[in-house]
Amino acid sequence: MEFSSKLLENAVYEMSQLPGIGKRTALRLVLHLLKQPKEQSVRLSNAIQVLRSDIKFCTSCHNISDVALCEICGNNKRDKSLVCVVEDIRDVMAIENTGQYRGLYHVLGGKISPMEGIGPQDLTIGSLVEKAKNGEIKELIFALSSTMEGDTTNFYIYKQLEGMNIKTSTIARGIAVGDELEYADEITLGRSIMNRIPFENSIKAL
Amino acid sequence: MEFSSKLLENAVYEMSQLPGIGKRTALRLVLHLLKQPKEQSVRLSNAIQVLRSDIKFCTSCHNISDVALCEICGNNKRDKSLVCVVEDIRDVMAIENTGQYRGLYHVLGGKISPMEGIGPQDLTIGSLVEKAKNGEIKELIFALSSTMEGDTTNFYIYKQLEGMNIKTSTIARGIAVGDELEYADEITLGRSIMNRIPFENSIKAL
Numbered sequence: 001m002e003f004s005s006k007l008l009e010n011a012v013y014e015m016s017q018l019p020g021i022g023k024r025t026a027l028r029l030v031l032h033l034l035k036q037p038k039e040q041s042v043r044l045s046n047a048i049q050v051l052r053s054d055i056k057f058c059t060s061c062h063n064i065s066d067v068a069l070c071e072i073c074g075n076n077k078r079d080k081s082l083v084c085v086v087e088d089i090r091d092v093m094a095i096e097n098t099g100q101y102r103g104l105y106h107v108l109g110g111k112i113s114p115m116e117g118i119g120p121q122d123l124t125i126g127s128l129v130e131k132a133k134n135g136e137i138k139e140l141i142f143a144l145s146s147t148m149e150g151d152t153t154n155f156y157i158y159k160q161l162e163g164m165n166i167k168t169s170t171i172a173r174g175i176a177v178g179d180e181l182e183y184a185d186e187i188t189l190g191r192s193i194m195n196r197i198p199f200e201n202s203i204k205a206l
Numbered sequence: 207m208e209f210s211s212k213l214l215e216n217a218v219y220e221m222s223q224l225p226g227i228g229k230r231t232a233l234r235l236v237l238h239l240l241k242q243p244k245e246q247s248v249r250l251s252n253a254i255q256v257l258r259s260d261i262k263f264c265t266s267c268h269n270i271s272d273v274a275l276c277e278i279c280g281n282n283k284r285d286k287s288l289v290c291v292v293e294d295i296r297d298v299m300a301i302e303n304t305g306q307y308r309g310l311y312h313v314l315g316g317k318i319s320p321m322e323g324i325g326p327q328d329l330t331i332g333s334l335v336e337k338a339k340n341g342e343i344k345e346l347i348f349a350l351s352s353t354m355e356g357d358t359t360n361f362y363i364y365k366q367l368e369g370m371n372i373k374t375s376t377i378a379r380g381i382a383v384g385d386e387l388e389y390a391d392e393i394t395l396g397r398s399i400m401n402r403i404p405f406e407n408s409i410k411a412l
Binding site: 004006007013019027033042050051054089 | 208211216276
């Protein structure tokens with residue numbers, strides 16, 4: 001792509017560094033900004049800069065937070081002995097949206113992935129083990145995605161907690177509510193049969 | 207969506223103001239920036255801000271340019287009597303990429319669209335008519351998209367130039383090179399038969 005302006009080329013280049021945004025999309029976004037009032041660009045630019053310089057993470061669960069202890073960790077009505085281990089803040093938001101969970105979270109910041117050069121020390125596993133050692137945790141729920149990396153991470157943490165008398169569980173894998181059996185993949189379907197639940201329990205959930 | 211941080215919420219909101227970027231994508235982009243070195247966010251933020259404050263438009267063709275007269279308008283090897291009217295800078299880039307065109311451009315900045323409240327006075331039509339009046343233009347090529355708005359804009363400009371002895375043309379509409387006839391829409395196919403060209407000319411183009 002040949003640009004008639006270095007400023008434009010630079011803005012398009014930086015925009016195209018974002019994931020899933022190619023050069024063409026980046027150009028479309030930048031030209032859109034140019035057509036809008038100048039204030040919009042200034043607001044976007046400032047929001048990115050302020051976020052990056054002022055962002056804080058909860059000292060306990062590592063969720064993004066504007067204060068030292070996030071709203072969830074600081075909420076006395078929540079069960080502090082129950083901790084759900086998730087990959088990133090989006091998972092926290094997704095689980096919070098269900099309105100079904102009253103425990104705390106622990107945000108790992110990723111999964112162990114030798115392929116991408118991410119080891120246990122790059123995640124917040126140390127701080128999780130610390131909390132466990134202090135006896136704050138009774139049950140740990142693994143809610144990582146069901147991939148090789150997710151399973152590896154679960155297992156790594158599980159080994160670290162050995163002998164601490166902490167109950168561990170993973171979220172249930174199965175056929176999504178509303179889904180047709182015939183379109184389910186065989187691994188999920190197989191697991192959902194293996195891990196079947198008493199019918200009475202499924203009625204209670206309704 | 208419930209956010210655990212106002213800074214995050216604000217950055218996601220501003221990002222989601224871009225076209226084609228919803229709240230979820232915006233969150234993904236912002237979290238990506240947080241995972242990258244701080245410099246990347248600073249560069250993106252600065253690039254947007256500098257672009258918006260320092261951007262210039264060519265005084266002649268209204269293309270984006272870092273200098274008063276853009277590279278194309280200032281190029282003495284190009285045919286200044288031939289002007290191609292386009293909607294925005296992306297069209298200039300697309301036509302330049304073909305390497306087939308040696309005239310100048312005129313960037314309108316949009317199309318006349320009563321539905322979106324865009325009238326002739328919102329575009330650079332005045333400056334085009336001015337150039338025409340000065341006798342600088344011998345031929346005008348309309349290269350707007352083939353929509354109601356594009357046709358309206360073409361016709362509006364055409365009427366403004368009446369009596370000025372300027373040749374006008376539109377780019378050819380037809381079956382794309384490499385396309386199968388059976389998949390072509392009927393309007394395009396119809397036009398391509400109506401506007402057929404001598405076989406000798408089509409050989410020359412090879």
